[in-house]
Amino acid sequence: MELERSSFEEFVDDVYSGLTVGSAHTARLMIDWLTKMLPILRSKKDLIEKPSLKVIGVGYGRTGTYSLALALEQLGFPTLHTQHLYENREIFNMWTNDIFLPSINNNNATLGSPDFNLIASHGYMATTDLPMALYFKEISELYPESKFILTTRDTSEAWFRSWDVLSKSIVQPARYGTWIGTVRKLGIYIRWLFSIINQDNIYLNAPYPLPNQNKEAAIDSYERHNQRVREGIPSNRLLEYNVKQGWKPLCDFLQVQKCPTEPFPKTNTARAVQIQAVSSVIFPLTLTIMIIFPLFSFIFQKVTGTTVINWSSSVYRQRFLSSFNKSGTSSKKKMSRITLKKGHYSPVKKPKIP
Numbered sequence: 622m623e624l625e626r627s628s629f630e631e632f633v634d635d636v637y638s639g640l641t642v643g644s645a646h647t648a649r650l651m652i653d654w655l656t657k658m659l660p661i662l663r664s665k666k667d668l669i670e671k672p673s674l675k676v677i678g679v680g681y682g683r684t685g686t687y688s689l690a691l692a693l694e695q696l697g698f699p700t701l702h703t704q705h706l707y708e709n710r711e712i713f714n715m716w717t718n719d720i721f722l723p724s725i726n727n728n729n730a731t732l733g734s735p736d737f738n739l740i741a742s743h744g745y746m747a748t749t750d751l752p753m754a755l756y757f758k759e760i761s762e763l764y765p766e767s768k769f770i771l772t773t774r775d776t777s778e779a780w781f782r783s784w785d786v787l788s789k790s791i792v793q794p795a796r797y798g799t800w801i802g803t804v805r806k807l808g809i810y811i812r813w814l815f816s817i818i819n820q821d822n823i824y825l826n827a828p829y830p831l832p833n834q835n836k837e838a839a840i841d842s843y844e845r846h847n848q849r850v851r852e853g854i855p856s857n858r859l860l861e862y863n864v865k866q867g868w869k870p871l872c873d874f875l876q877v878q879k880c881p882t883e884p885f886p887k888t889n890t891a892r893a894v895q896i897q898a899v900s901s902v903i904f905p906l907t908l909t910i911m912i913i914f915p916l917f918s919f920i921f922q923k924v925t926g927t928t929v930i931n932w933s934s935s936v937y938r939q940r941f942l943s944s945f946n947k948s949g950t951s952s953k954k955k956m957s958r959i960t961l962k963k964g965h966y967s968p969v970k971k972p973k974i975p
Contacts, residue, residue: 768860
């Protein structure tokens with residue numbers, strides 16, 4: 622894993638962020654599983670009287686969308702970032718069944734018609750990241766009072782480098798975690814997303830490992846999307862924004878009177894995403910082993926009358942003794958073939974008794 626150059630503090634912060642988000646994914650998967658098994662544990666969010674999306678982050682992924690989501694939350698806008706899409710099964714199923722799967726089945730990545738009111742009905746007032754960023758025209762018409770924030774990177778090259786790191790990182794959990802329903806949906810989403818970004822349907826049904834990102838096509842998609850947003854959204858409803866600018870432009874645009882004074886959220890860097898991807902695989906695997914092994918040990922002891930440790934120790938001793946005996950027999954055979962050549966003594970032969 623290649624690490625970006627940064628200070629020690631940034632390194633520690635990235636590690637902490639990656640491990641925290643990765644472990645949170647595991648916790649969320651466990652909660653999701655429990656709610657399926659125990660419906661009584663399910664809790665529904667309070668619905669707002671007139672659900673509406675107020676703020677839409679329309680920047681491509683890897684432009685600071687997660688930092689923006691944290692900032693919007695802090696300013697009082699409950700925000701759905703794609704990284705936490707799986708936290709609401711109903712919304713994730715809508716995207717999967719209505720948009721992603723039809724594209725895969727037809728081998729043609731299309732935008733379709735998502736149910737934006739469903740997202741608003743769950744109490745979200747804002748969204749950031751893809752895929753919502755692609756639907757700015759439809760959202761603008763559906764919610765005339767909504768505002769849009771176009772997050773961008775310093776250069777298109779900088780965006781692609783970060784996007785390329787993300788694409789390689791998120792493919793691994795999707796590839797090896799298909800036994801988890803939510804991760805399987807993530808894999809379906811990734812196929813659709815890569816096809817949209819790279820403007821190529823090859824990702825929809827290609828076997829793993831998926832093809833690499835097409836740099837020229839991806840950058841072209843990124844730049845043309847940004848231009849369409851600038852042309853399609855009135856200037857009084859659009860803020861073009863780099864998260865490096867901090868709180869002030871954001872507060873002014875959203876007309877927030879009390880702007881926070883603490884540092885602007887900085888998270889989900891390329892390195893943090895790499896750590897997050899690794900931890901999101903390790904934590905569920907470790908947790909699964911911790912559950913399965915004690916259960917297996919209990920059943921094994923009931924069936925065989927001995928513990929797994931005692932059984933494995935017994936097998937090891939038998940193999941060791943068997944190997945030792947074979948080694949001793951082989952040594953005796955070799956000794957019997959020793960001759961006087963090169964100064965060696967031959968073994969004394971016992972006289973035959975008539």
